[in-house]
Amino acid sequence: MTVPERPQRAASDSTLIRVALWVAIAALVVAAVVCVVWVLVGTDNDIVGRAFLTILLLAAFAGAALLDARLAPRRPAWFALASMITWVLILLAGAILIWLPTPYSSYYYPSGVERFVAFLLIVLVLQLALLHTRLMVKAHLRFVTPFTQVVTFVTIGLVVVLAFMLVIPLTFSEYLDLPSLYWRLVVAIAILAAVGTALVPLVNALFGPKRPVRQAPAAALQPWPTYADGVTPLPVMPDGSPDWNPYYTGYPSTVSQAIAPVAPHAPVQPPGAPHQPGWPPAAPHPEQGHAAPGYEGYPPPPPLPPRS
Incomplete structure (x- = not known):
């Protein structure tokens, strides 16, 4: 187990x-x-x-x-x-x-202010080294490869060595007289640490996995309006909008195009009845007082499309 x-x-x-x-x-x-x-x-x-x-x-x-x-x-x-x-x-x-x-061999007596400033610099150097280590490890974990792993650990080691090489003269400045070679090494280690710090983010940007681009949610498609029968779809106007004229009159506009080859919704003459000149009847006029469903002889207004 x-x-x-x-x-x-x-x-x-x-x-x-x-x-x-x-x-x-x-x-x-x-x-x-x-x-x-x-x-x-x-x-x-x-x-x-x-x-x-x-x-x-x-x-x-x-x-x-x-x-x-x-x-x-x-x-x-x-x-x-x-x-x-x-x-x-x-x-x-x-x-x-x-x-x-x-020290007795000192040419001047250091003041408390100088030591306090040196202490603040020590705190700054050590905390920056700690922050650098945290950021390097976080960047390394985004895309782990043998190359970035070696570069990360070597860079962290260089930063730690650099921090100690800066803290030692700040702490014992009254007792140490460091040669120029010491400061040359400090500068060289700082350059190498800077190069290693820049390599890991660059490798992540070139070869690491890309973050997916968040797309806006697609708008909900509304159902296409229909004739008053609730089944036959309305024709399309040249600008892509529905032709609402057939909903009220039963006949499409002259410039609209039908979505499907469906006959217009119009009254049909009863079978066996003699042909009449006024058939089919014209659409009722608002001023005529026909007792038809809807408002003044027109069908009721189209229903609102459902909201998502």
Whole structure:
């Protein structure tokens, strides 16, 4: 007996979400312990301000973790785990920027504003890398081929490497003096990641399945009007409209064409009766007071076509 795939996938997604929550809890505890150790054994240089910033950082991380936990059921499980790991890296970078001492060999003392701007840039870089990964996987799943699969995973790997290569100098800018080769590699990886990002949508547009064009629903065909007998169809006018004259008089107009070779609906002389000059009788005139059905001797108005 085989187990359905959907329950297995749901159990796997639930496991990944629980792992993400445990990662957030562990990171929060470890960051708090490390910050407490720095408070106890570190220098007294602006310790109150750093402790206050640490409390704000931990509160922001807890809020982000709770938000990710609430959004996890509506997201892929791998994305929920990746998002939590991203917030853990942001927490780690923020703690380092808060408690990292100034090197004695530094020519200038960095201000808190500079470190805060560096922290915002780190958040922006990591979140953009996470968003890029989500969009790449979503575009890849539209049309899966061996080529697009390789390009997708290679591009995601390049973007992750690029994000780390940008985060490291932003975090340790006061301690690192990176050579020009490092930044040349950053530019080269960025170009390759951009090429890989553009390849997957282009392949999808060229070879992927096209979305069906939605057509407007066809209008309901109305039944063709008939003579007063309800059976014989009315003739057609040159413009395609029904000739309503036969409905009232029994005779078509001179310019209309019959739909079928049906004799006009006219009175018939009784068999065996002598021929009379005035036969067949003319259509009643509205001014003549004949007691005929309808209005003033004319048949009743045609029925309205049924509405869909």
